[in-house]
Amino acid sequence: MITGKQFAGLLLLSTALTVPSAAFAQGTTGQPSTGAEGPPPEEGGDENLLEEVTGVDNTEAQDAAEASGDPVGQETGGETGEDFGEQPEISIPGGNEIVVTGRRRIDATRSSSQVISVLSSEQIARTGEGDIAGALGRVTGLSVVGNGFVYVRGLGDRYSLALLNGLPLPSPQPLSRVVPLDIFPTNIVASSLVQKTYSANFPGEFGGGVINLTTQAIPDESFFKVSAGISGDTETTFQNGLSYYGSDYDWFGFDDGRRDAPPALQSFFDSRQSLNTLELADRQAILKQLNQPNQTLLQGIGELPANFSAGFSAGTSFDVFSDGQFGVIATAGLSNKWRNRFARRERIFSTDTVRFTSDDVITDNRILLNGLLGFGLEVGEHKFRLTNLFIRDSLKQAQLGDIEQQNPDDIDILQQDTAWFERQLLDTQFVGELDFGDLTVDTRLGYAQTQREAPYEFGFRYVRTNLPNDPFGDLYSNRLTGGNRGSANVVFSDLTEDLYYGGIDVSYPITNDIRATIGYAYTDTTRDSVRREFDIRGPLPDEVGLFRPDYLLGSAVVDFYGLDLIEFNDFSARFRADLEIHGGYGKLNIEPVLGLSFDVGVRYEDAVQTVTPIAVIEGQTSLLGATALNNDYWLPAATATYEITDDLQVRAHVSRTVARPQFRELIFQSYTDPETDRAFIGNPALVDSELLNAEMRLEYYLGGGNRVSAAGFYKKIDKPIEPYVQFSSNAAELVRFANAPEATLWGGEIEAQYNYDLYDLGGLFETKQAILVANYTYTNSEISVGEGDTITTFSPAGPITENAQNFFVDGRPLVGQSDHLVNLQLGLEDTERLQQLTFLVTYASERVLQRGASGAPDVIEDPGIRLDLVARQGFELAGKEIELKLEARNILGENHEEFQQTADQRYEFFTYDIGQSFSASVSVEF
Numbered sequence: 020m021i022t023g024k025q026f027a028g029l030l031l032l033s034t035a036l037t038v039p040s041a042a043f044a045q046g047t048t049g050q051p052s053t054g055a056e057g058p059p060p061e062e063g064g065d066e067n068l069l070e071e072v073t074g075v076d077n078t079e080a081q082d083a084a085e086a087s088g089d090p091v092g093q094e095t096g097g098e099t100g101e102d103f104g105e106q107p108e109i110s111i112p113g114g115n116e117i118v119v120t121g122r123r124r125i126d127a128t129r130s131s132s133q134v135i136s137v138l139s140s141e142q143i144a145r146t147g148e149g150d151i152a153g154a155l156g157r158v159t160g161l162s163v164v165g166n167g168f169v170y171v172r173g174l175g176d177r178y179s180l181a182l183l184n185g186l187p188l189p190s191p192q193p194l195s196r197v198v199p200l201d202i203f204p205t206n207i208v209a210s211s212l213v214q215k216t217y218s219a220n221f222p223g224e225f226g227g228g229v230i231n232l233t234t235q236a237i238p239d240e241s242f243f244k245v246s247a248g249i250s251g252d253t254e255t256t257f258q259n260g261l262s263y264y265g266s267d268y269d270w271f272g273f274d275d276g277r278r279d280a281p282p283a284l285q286s287f288f289d290s291r292q293s294l295n296t297l298e299l300a301d302r303q304a305i306l307k308q309l310n311q312p313n314q315t316l317l318q319g320i321g322e323l324p325a326n327f328s329a330g331f332s333a334g335t336s337f338d339v340f341s342d343g344q345f346g347v348i349a350t351a352g353l354s355n356k357w358r359n360r361f362a363r364r365e366r367i368f369s370t371d372t373v374r375f376t377s378d379d380v381i382t383d384n385r386i387l388l389n390g391l392l393g394f395g396l397e398v399g400e401h402k403f404r405l406t407n408l409f410i411r412d413s414l415k416q417a418q419l420g421d422i423e424q425q426n427p428d429d430i431d432i433l434q435q436d437t438a439w440f441e442r443q444l445l446d447t448q449f450v451g452e453l454d455f456g457d458l459t460v461d462t463r464l465g466y467a468q469t470q471r472e473a474p475y476e477f478g479f480r481y482v483r484t485n486l487p488n489d490p491f492g493d494l495y496s497n498r499l500t501g502g503n504r505g506s507a508n509v510v511f512s513d514l515t516e517d518l519y520y521g522g523i524d525v526s527y528p529i530t531n532d533i534r535a536t537i538g539y540a541y542t543d544t545t546r547d548s549v550r551r552e553f554d555i556r557g558p559l560p561d562e563v564g565l566f567r568p569d570y571l572l573g574s575a576v577v578d579f580y581g582l583d584l585i586e587f588n589d590f591s592a593r594f595r596a597d598l599e600i601h602g603g604y605g606k607l608n609i610e611p612v613l614g615l616s617f618d619v620g621v622r623y624e625d626a627v628q629t630v631t632p633i634a635v636i637e638g639q640t641s642l643l644g645a646t647a648l649n650n651d652y653w654l655p656a657a658t659a660t661y662e663i664t665d666d667l668q669v670r671a672h673v674s675r676t677v678a679r680p681q682f683r684e685l686i687f688q689s690y691t692d693p694e695t696d697r698a699f700i701g702n703p704a705l706v707d708s709e710l711l712n713a714e715m716r717l718e719y720y721l722g723g724g725n726r727v728s729a730a731g732f733y734k735k736i737d738k739p740i741e742p743y744v745q746f747s748s749n750a751a752e753l754v755r756f757a758n759a760p761e762a763t764l765w766g767g768e769i770e771a772q773y774n775y776d777l778y779d780l781g782g783l784f785e786t787k788q789a790i791l792v793a794n795y796t797y798t799n800s801e802i803s804v805g806e807g808d809t810i811t812t813f814s815p816a817g818p819i820t821e822n823a824q825n826f827f828v829d830g831r832p833l834v835g836q837s838d839h840l841v842n843l844q845l846g847l848e849d850t851e852r853l854q855q856l857t858f859l860v861t862y863a864s865e866r867v868l869q870r871g872a873s874g875a876p877d878v879i880e881d882p883g884i885r886l887d888l889v890a891r892q893g894f895e896l897a898g899k900e901i902e903l904k905l906e907a908r909n910i911l912g913e914n915h916e917e918f919q920q921t922a923d924q925r926y927e928f929f930t931y932d933i934g935q936s937f938s939a940s941v942s943v944e945f
Contacts, residue, residue, distance in 0.1 A: 178226025248940025853893025
């Protein structure tokens with residue numbers, strides 16, 4: 020028999036899925052939830068509406084559940100899914116609607132009207148990942164590429180939508196409008212929802228899926244928790260590495276002012292003059308101030324230190340008014356990590372002619388500082404949330420490359436680069452969820468700003484000619500000629516992006532079987548991007564060219580040899596980009612008969628996207644790269660769910676969505692990615708991509724949270740945006756972008772989750788359960804290119820219409836798409852206390868990372884197989900709850916491999932050893 024108290028828990032859980040803040044998840048204290056008192060609900064039986072069974076409405080049930088203090092719904096610990104544990108908190112647009120399906124379902128994956136995956140805070144903790152991108156890499160069909168970009172079913176990051184508490188986020192990355200998810204530490208995320216089928220309450224830029232992160236809200240009880248950890252890897256920790264001084268506060272992720280533009284340079288920027296119009300003495304004055312040994316003098320470090328991290332989280336709540344509750348949650352964290360990459364690079368022409376080979380040493384010091392301050396208020400049935408988030412991600416990079424250049428000259432090059440990149444996110448969000456009985460109103464307002472500053476990106480190239488008649492032919496010299504006799508350059512870049520968001524959703528039941536939701540959303544994103552690049556020119560005598568960088572640019576050398584400063588590309592130094600979207604939608608949740616439900620809707624979006632070059636020089640007219648896209652779309656979506664039996668249901672989905680060019684892909688301004696050392700330049704002639712999406716899914720639920728599902732999906736993309744490679748006039752590679760004519764993508768995925776109670780084994784296993792989570796995704800994608808198809812590229816002369824077959828090959832896969840993705844979790848955990856041991860296996864097959872240049876083979880990445888081990892143990896010491904976590908990553912020693920394969924030989928494009936990593940952390944709750 021099911022008690023009224025348990026039914027109250029069920030009703031509260033159903034609203035947690037559709038009224039995101041109706042049920043606040045308890046803070047993760049390290050103790051897995053074992054469920055409320057009483058037996059679990061019986062399978063099958065009477066399937067009348069819950070309100071008819073209980074005789075109470077949803078509000079009364081919710082009040083009863085909250086008064087009882089019972090946790091409701093969980094995905095981990097004990098019998099998950101249909102047990103009464105802790106349900107992940109989810110906050111999404113339009114989520115304030117209450118849809119009663121007539122089923123006693125509390126598994127979010129099962130009860131949702133769309134295809135979703137939800138990671139609770141406990142599931143995230145089980146993976147042991149430090150950032151949310153790593154945790155999401157365990158979800159079916161998801162893969163992480165580069166610095167935290169999550170690909171859904173192999174589609175690029177442009178086809179993924181990232182939200183925080185249902186609100187969009189600007190990106191601090193010049194290469195992307197999508198925020199990289201590795202900047203979000205897991206300690207600030209209460210849940211992560213991945214929805215793979217489109218519904219009209221989400222923005223129309225929905226290709227592969229939406230990823231919604233929900234931050235923590237009102238705690239059930241006061242808590243204070245501190246944590247600390249250390250880690251290292253076999254390629255970095257206590258190994259030789261590179262660095263440079265920089266400034267006193269680099270370890271903390273901040274500069275102490277030494278990287279500010281020097282007075283002479285700042286005065287030049289403010290004057291808006293052309294560098295060529297200045298007197299030589301004025302240009303040399305700037306150059307002398309640019310020469311800062313702290314930023315240019317590369318130093319070897321005998322033993323790189325171990326990584327460290329520390330943080331705290333705290334929260335409290337108290338009663339206000341006659342029926343209200345007010346809560347505060349605060350978190351802060353700091354991590355400092357080092358990474359060595361000893362990389363091999365080889366470049367070839369279209370034939371097997373080798374351009375150059377290079378052995379690089381790259382040492383990164385990454386500092387991540389984050390903080391969250393959240394306020395929550397509940398008054399009656401109304402709920403309000405104010406969230407303030409700060410994330411600062413700084414990277415200090417030192418690089419030394421030993422290059423053997425075979426073409427066009429047989430010379431050796433020593434390339435030194437030093438850089439400092441600051442990425443910062445400030446985000447303030449307000450969410451109000453108003454419940455007036457049948458009528459619910461969901462309001463969302465937000466402002467976010469991201470900044471990226473990269474001052475003093477210095478590059479020095481020393482050349483050894485190897486010529487027998489050159490008296491310095493066996494020495495590295497930098498004559499500052501800008502060619503194959505040495506060069507020096509410095510870049511200052513700054514990016515600021517502001518995003519304003521407002522939205523409202525209203526939901527009301529038209530009949531007992533139909534609930535209608537309408538909504539409106541406004542988004543305005545503005546990006547200002549500035550990049551000033553300067554070359555330092557001589558020439559110098561060979562013997563002076565032997566000086567190290569800080570002496571090479573010393574004041575005496577500048578004056579005596581007349582060194583000069585030249586600015587390149589001032590016509591494309593600054594751009595302003597803007598994307599303004601008005602979106603309105605309506606959708607219906609319909610249950611015509613018990614067990615059959617429909618989620619149908621349509622969204623209308625009007626979007627204006629512009630990119631405008633801005634003169635950095637007074638009176639400058641020769642500006643390139645303006646873009647103006649003004650499009651509106653009707654985007655329908657429909658999902659049908661039919662429960663064949665109590666345990667088996669089938670879903671069918673079809674929709675249309677859109678993918679707009681990212682700002683970086685439009686801006687005709689060069690940019691070098693510090694992660695891959697690749698140079699990119701945008702194409703102002705890009706246009707929107709349109710997608711047709713379809714999916715069929717069969718889901719079988721075994722009870723207790725155990726389930727198996729299989730799905731097939733299909734996507735047709737009109738004018739997909741794909742990168743390709745061209746050589747510039749100086750034989751340097753540039754990654755460019757163009758709309759390919761068409762692409763199709765189809766595949767299937769299967770997933771299984773099974774928890775097995777080991778009680779019958781007795782002894783140590785009496786309170787243990789085994790956990791199996793496995794998923795596999797197959798994806799096949801093809802670009803369609805035929806006779807007569809054209810694309811539009813861009814050059815300083817303007818747009819150019821060209822034959823598409825010169826850039827894309829018919830039948831080739833989309834960039835970034837792996838045919839096979841596998842995730843496997845094998846775990847053993849205790850049901851009564853925190854004790855977990857989890858093996859995690861991931862596999863991604865080879866994928867195209869970059870199109871080959873001038874007929875050369877594509878660049879292939881082979882992610883391979885990765886095995887990780889995470890152990891967590893909770894215990895009590897001196898009355899305090901303590902959690903100890905141990906991790907071993909990449910146990911099999913899989914390497915990072917990027918290569919080009921010709922008929923006869925494989926060439927390493929960018930390959931290096933990752934090594935095995937190990938970490939230990941401890942947290943104490945007071």
